[in-house]
Amino acid sequence: MQDSNKPYETKVIVGGGEKVQQWSVYLIAVVVYMAIVGSFPFNSFLSGVLSCVGTAVLAICLRIQVNKENKEFKDLPPERAFADFVLCNLVLHLVIMNFLG
Amino acid sequence: MGGKTEPANGESNQTPMVAQVSMKPDLFNFSLKTLKLKVKQQELLIRVGILCLVYVLAFIIRLFSVLRYESMIHEFDPYFNYRTTVFLTEKGFYEFWNWFDSESWYPLGRIIGGTLYPGLMVTAALIYWVLRFLRFAVHIREVCVLTAPFFASNTTLVAYFFGKEIWGSGAGLVASALIAICPGYISRSVAGSYDNEGVAIFALLLTFYLFVKAVKTGSLAWALASAFAYFYMVSAWGGYVFIINLIPLYVMVLLITGRNSMRLYVAYNCMYILGMLLAMQIRFVGFQHVQSGEHMAAMFMFFLMQVVYFLDWVKHMLNDSKLFQAFLRITVTCAVGVGALALGVGMASGYISPWTGRFYSLLDPTYAKDHIPIIASVSEHQPTAWSSFMFDYHILLFLFPAGLYFCFKRLLDATIFIVMYGLTSMYFAGVMVRLILVATPAVCLISAIAVSATIRNLTSLIRTKNKAVHTGSSKGSTSAKASSKASLDQSMPFQRNGAIALLLGAFYLLSRYAIHCTWVTSEAYSSPSIVLSARGAHGGRVIFDDYREAYFWLQQNTPPDAKVMSWWDYGYQITAMGNRTVIVDNNTWNNTHIATVGRAMSSYEDEAYEIMRSLDVDYVLVVFGGVTGYSSDDINKFLWMVRIGGGVFPVIKEPDYLVNGEYRVDKGAAPKMLNCLMYKLSYYRFGELTTEYGKPPGLANSLSSFLEEDVWDVPANIFNCLVPASDAIAGVCPRDTLANIMYCFRYDRARGVEIGNKDVKLEHLEEAYTTTNWIVRIYKVKPPSLSALEPLVSNKTFAEADETASSYAKRLIVGPSIIGLMSGNRAAQ
Numbered sequence: 012m013q014d015s016n017k018p019y020e021t022k023v024i025v026g027g028g029e030k031v032q033q034w035s036v037y038l039i040a041v042v043v044y045m046a047i048v049g050s051f052p053f054n055s056f057l058s059g060v061l062s063c064v065g066t067a068v069l070a071i072c073l074r075i076q077v078n079k080e081n082k083e084f085k086d087l088p089p090e091r092a093f094a095d096f097v098l099c100n101l102v103l104h105l106v107i108m109n110f111l112g
Numbered sequence: 113m114g115g116k117t118e119p120a121n122g123e124s125n126q127t128p129m130v131a132q133v134s135m136k137p138d139l140f141n142f143s144l145k146t147l148k149l150k151v152k153q154q155e156l157l158i159r160v161g162i163l164c165l166v167y168v169l170a171f172i173i174r175l176f177s178v179l180r181y182e183s184m185i186h187e188f189d190p191y192f193n194y195r196t197t198v199f200l201t202e203k204g205f206y207e208f209w210n211w212f213d214s215e216s217w218y219p220l221g222r223i224i225g226g227t228l229y230p231g232l233m234v235t236a237a238l239i240y241w242v243l244r245f246l247r248f249a250v251h252i253r254e255v256c257v258l259t260a261p262f263f264a265s266n267t268t269l270v271a272y273f274f275g276k277e278i279w280g281s282g283a284g285l286v287a288s289a290l291i292a293i294c295p296g297y298i299s300r301s302v303a304g305s306y307d308n309e310g311v312a313i314f315a316l317l318l319t320f321y322l323f324v325k326a327v328k329t330g331s332l333a334w335a336l337a338s339a340f341a342y343f344y345m346v347s348a349w350g351g352y353v354f355i356i357n358l359i360p361l362y363v364m365v366l367l368i369t370g371r372n373s374m375r376l377y378v379a380y381n382c383m384y385i386l387g388m389l390l391a392m393q394i395r396f397v398g399f400q401h402v403q404s405g406e407h408m409a410a411m412f413m414f415f416l417m418q419v420v421y422f423l424d425w426v427k428h429m430l431n432d433s434k435l436f437q438a439f440l441r442i443t444v445t446c447a448v449g450v451g452a453l454a455l456g457v458g459m460a461s462g463y464i465s466p467w468t469g470r471f472y473s474l475l476d477p478t479y480a481k482d483h484i485p486i487i488a489s490v491s492e493h494q495p496t497a498w499s500s501f502m503f504d505y506h507i508l509l510f511l512f513p514a515g516l517y518f519c520f521k522r523l524l525d526a527t528i529f530i531v532m533y534g535l536t537s538m539y540f541a542g543v544m545v546r547l548i549l550v551a552t553p554a555v556c557l558i559s560a561i562a563v564s565a566t567i568r569n570l571t572s573l574i575r576t577k578n579k580a581v582h583t584g585s586s587k588g589s590t591s592a593k594a595s596s597k598a599s600l601d602q603s604m605p606f607q608r609n610g611a612i613a614l615l616l617g618a619f620y621l622l623s624r625y626a627i628h629c630t631w632v633t634s635e636a637y638s639s640p641s642i643v644l645s646a647r648g649a650h651g652g653r654v655i656f657d658d659y660r661e662a663y664f665w666l667q668q669n670t671p672p673d674a675k676v677m678s679w680w681d682y683g684y685q686i687t688a689m690g691n692r693t694v695i696v697d698n699n700t701w702n703n704t705h706i707a708t709v710g711r712a713m714s715s716y717e718d719e720a721y722e723i724m725r726s727l728d729v730d731y732v733l734v735v736f737g738g739v740t741g742y743s744s745d746d747i748n749k750f751l752w753m754v755r756i757g758g759g760v761f762p763v764i765k766e767p768d769y770l771v772n773g774e775y776r777v778d779k780g781a782a783p784k785m786l787n788c789l790m791y792k793l794s795y796y797r798f799g800e801l802t803t804e805y806g807k808p809p810g811l812a813n814s815l816s817s818f819l820e821e822d823v824w825d826v827p828a829n830i831f832n833c834l835v836p837a838s839d840a841i842a843g844v845c846p847r848d849t850l851a852n853i854m855y856c857f858r859y860d861r862a863r864g865v866e867i868g869n870k871d872v873k874l875e876h877l878e879e880a881y882t883t884t885n886w887i888v889r890i891y892k893v894k895p896p897s898l899s900a901l902e903p904l905v906s907n908k909t910f911a912e913a914d915e916t917a918s919s920y921a922k923r924l925i926v927g928p929s930i931i932g933l934m935s936g937n938r939a940a941q
Contacts, residue, residue, distance in 0.1 A: 053399060057392070065385045072332060072378045083330060083374055095332035099382060102336060106389045 038063040058110040170292035174261040176638035186640040190306035191688035226395040231348030260301040260310030274321040287560035293629040296504035296552035312349030330375025335382035343390035360413035489752040492546040508559040515558030573611040662888035666690035678733035710757030713790045720789040721876040739886040741861035778865040786869040799870030
């Protein structure tokens with residue numbers, strides 16, 4: 012189980028920085044779109060923005076937790092951190108889908 | 113009570129017991145040793161036992177009013193919550209979420225689905241459905257009445273865990289015991305007080321506990337849990353604004369004091385984003401988290417955290433300090449510039465709304481009185497007096513600073529949080545009486561820290577003699593202290609006795625606290641407000657159930673589409689129990705509508721009639737306390753009607769109703785006061801009560817003429833009722849007693865004066881119903897064609913007055929103020 016999880020984890024960790032950049036690009040795209048089209052319905056705009064921000068932040072949190080240099084997290088197993096990450100993302104996207112209208 | 117001292121020395125309790133077991137009788141030997149439990153398990157058993165007892169205690173101390181009166185909903189706001197809960201259980205969640213109510217705020221209606229906090233109703237409905245599923249046939253009213261005590265018990269559990277997080281399990285146990293009976297919390301969570309705060313305090317404490325746990329562990333799961341608890345809080349009460357401002361403030365303090373850590377970043381970001389998203393699902397809150405000035409602190413903190421941690425990361429990446437300095441300067445100026453620009457544009461364009469009046473008046477307490485009379489008129493929004501603090505907190509008042517001292521001695525992230533929560537909530541509790549409730553958990557927790565730390569120190573002093581068997585202590589500091597105290601023992605030989613004395617003193621204080629809390633709950637916070645009670649002449653308790661009598665009369669004797677005009681206090685009750693449409697109710701969302709009603713109540717009858725016709729009013733309801741001495745009636749609230757009405761309609765001027773700045777209803781009152789609608793409706797037929805006791809009508813108005821006589825003939829049946837049998841001679845009555853009795857008619861007991869205008873005539877309204885003790889009076893608005901004929905209709909009122917007056921005499925024997933009159937004192941006019 013450890014081995015099959017590992018490649019995915021490493022991919023997320025290594026690709027974390029690029030992912031964050033990618034979501035920042037998405038965020039800017041959403042904001043520009045809103046500026047052009049107008050902010051009605053506002054809840055859709057907000058859900059777009061917050062999903063980008065939310066996933067970026069959660070990815071950063073995961074990276075922080077798994078990084079071996081952080082002494083505060085040394086007794087937090089990476090599987091647990093990943094599971095928390097998945098759970099939070101699940102909740103985030105469920106709420107976003109409800110909020111999209 | 114002894115349980116409070118036990119947990120502090122729970123860990124090492126068993127070894128002295130083992131040493132003394134040979135001295136104790138065999139019964140004690142039987143109980144714990146034969147169960148063959150280890151020390152840890154015994155300690156766990158004691159803790160669980162204490163928590164169970166505290167849980168039950170928190171529930172049953174709130175049941176006074178259910179035992180004394182009946183299981184009913186108290187006060188005003190809970191009736192609205194009850195009505196919406198009934199609607200939810202009957203029609204389902206979709207109908208409830210999209211409900212438009214045309215029975216209140218006629219003719220405007222109210223979007224209930226979008227303007228309420230659904231947490232309480234959904235919680236009660238869920239409990240109801242679960243109980244129904246388990247085949248308990250409960251009525252929704254019972255569930256509603258008992259929801260608040262149930263959640264108070266749950267709060268004690270959360271307080272235990274929170275205290276354990278901050279200081280230790282001993283402090284947790286003391287905190288749960290203190291908060292179970294603290295009057296500050298009980299006041300809004302008795303059985304029957306079915307209001308948002310009952311559930312919201314539980315949610316508040318849960319959110320804070322989970323957030324502190326998240327900061328301590330840095331785990332995303334705890335942060336997610338705290339986001340859900342925040343969502344529950346947002347759905348339950350408008351006071352969630354306190355959370356969304358306190359947490360960023362706490363994060364700021366941690367950043368400033370250099371305690372920024374990765375755990376803080378993870379905890380705050382996850383909680384903020386997810387919490388904000390979840391909170392925006394509540395229709396009433398809507399987009400306030402990104403648009404309202406009150407929520408901007410959290411967003412500002414979010415951006416600040418990104419900047420600070422980004423800088424930290426960059427500093428870690430580049431190991432070159434000079435380059436980093438340059439980068440730092442650029443970034444900081446950019447960030448500050450962009451932030452200030454965004455904030456400025458937002459506020460100037462009005463996109464970010466400024467602080468609303470309700471919350472602004474917390475920062476500037478004088479704001480509401482000048483600008484928003486409706487907020488200033490609510491009695492719960494007044495600043496708190498010292499007596500209220502003492503009444504609600506008792507010994508916690510001086511344990512609070514002691515606890516702060518202990519917190520500062522051991523500063524961790526968690527103790528910093530509780531200190532901040534305590535200080536900010538105490539400030540707000542000083543500004544508004546209602547917010548004592550929000551400060552209660554913090555005060556209980558900090559006081560628990562003081563109690564726990566003190567008792568721990570004292571018991572360690574006492575046990576220095578047993579240093580040799582002091583093995584199992586998990587706190588290293590205790591044994592170190594014990595050994596250091598053992599060396600001091602030689603220089604201060606009475607230390608142990610002093611410690612025992614102090615322990616007994618602490619025990620005494622805590623027991624006085626428990627006695628005070630029980631007394632306060634029983635006397636002050638358990639009255640339903642809708643049913644009044646007083647002590648009769650012979651000491652028995654008399655119940656005045658006039659409100660419900662009036663509402664049920666409305667329900668049974670008026671057409672279903674009748675519209676009732678009353679002051680906004682009674683709106684919820686009329687809609688819930690009388691089931692009739694009202695003009696204004698307690699939601700007070702439309703100030704102009706309320707001002708219209710206020711104007712109608714303070715105008716002369718003709719102008720008021722025009723306003724009432726324009727609003728399609730069929731019935732008018734006023735509350736009058738002149739007969740029973742009930743002081744929360746409409747005449748005492750009248751000046752607020754004038755102020756609110758005058759705030760919108762300049763034609764109503766407050767000085768018109770006052771005489772030399774004084775508010776009077778007697779002969780010397782202002783003419784506009786004596787002839788306004790409210791005065792007429794309250795005192796209609798009040799002056800005629802005197803003509804029924806065998807006295808010629810003319811003499812009733814002149815006391816001096818019958819004072820000349822020594823005795824009066826009073827009909828025996830009435831006389832025996834009025835005078836205690838012991839000092840009566842059948843058929844005759846001493847002059848001064850009867851003079852007092854006669855004087856009490858036309859004598860407004862609530863104001864303590866004889867009223868000014870005794871002969872009230874109404875031309876556009878007629879009396880529909882007056883309750884048994886004259887507390888609620890209902891009038892019917894006459895259609896335009898009949899009112900012109902009024903002068904021709906003969907005075908039918910005397911026949912009716914006969915019946916009501918004789919029933920009034922029967923009430924008079926147990927009327928509450930008769931005691932004072934019987935003893936011969938006459939109130940000064």
